[in-house]
Amino acid sequence: MSDVAFRPASDVLAEARERVDALLVAWADRLEAQVGGRDGQAIGYALRAPGKRVRPALVFTCYEAAGGSHPAVAGIAAAVEIVHTYSLVHDDLPCMDDDDLRRGRPTTHRAFDVVTATRAGLLLVPAAALVLNEASAALGLARDTLGAMAVELLGAAGIEGMIGGQWLDLDAEGRTLGLAELTEVHRGKTGRLIRAACVLAGMAACAAPPIMTALGAFGEDIGLAFQIADDVLDATGSSETLGKTAGRDAALAKSTYVSVLGVAAARREAERLGQSALGHLAAAGLRSPTLEALAGYIVTRSS
DSSP: OOSOOOOOOOHHHHHHHHHHHHHHHHHHHHHHHHHOHHHHHHHHHTTTTOOOHHHHHHHHHHHHHTTOTTTTTHHHHHHHHHHHHHHHHHHHHHHTTTTTTTTTTEEEHHOOHHHHHHHHHHHHHHHHHHHHHHHHHHHTOOHHHHHHHHHHHHHHHHHTHHHHHHHHHTTTSSSSSOOOHHHHHHHIEEEEHHHHHHHHHHHTOOOOOOHHHHHHHHHHHHHHHHHHHHHHHHHHHHHHHHHHOTTTTHHTTTOOOOHOHHHHHHHHHHHHHHHHHHHHHTTTTTTOHHHHHHHHHHHOOOO
């Protein structure tokens, strides 16, 4: 299987932003009205934040590579992005990374308050499940497929995914981690949701087991490559370029791929993981020049 036509990563990301942002704004309006009050306003604020939309772009490209073609897959991509948004709202809280800037704007707890941001983040998780349910129905997927998708997405948000990874990350502040420990942190905190984006795309396309296995392995490797690139950018970029506070990891005395490996070696490790990710696809006969371009962007991105 392969793409009908090659598209550069910049075009894929632009399309992902256009398709998913429209859904996020619609859901922001809907949830703002349903929840009401400051909680509803905070949910709307978080969902309307701009972003690169890498995870939705992975949903779209993996879905196409696996043979899918239904436009309703945009709802799956939106559900993944909503879970990502929840993680950012909570990650920025004073009890976590205590950050003031996210996606070029004040973080949700700075725009509102800590209690409101905490509740808004929690409410985004069932909101993602609702979006996933509606998208699954529009795609005509079986109920057991929806169940498996919910387990994958919510598992990525939970103790075996982002929550567990964040827990390990907080516990490691002020300590020097080895590469194996650091990888364990980020397989949960960052990698699990990126893996979920790829796996959910395969489920939405009703892909065969070998394709599902390849997409999962691709997602695991490219998820870690994404985190390594993020660590390099945090150490070398500016707040204006990143849209968030640069140098935050060093300020919090966190072990990162840069602190463990150095900038040059960290970049080489990201490149190695990117090639490994593509190798999983090739081994399954899943060739997608567009997905290869997106993987290349993830490894070498500058923001």
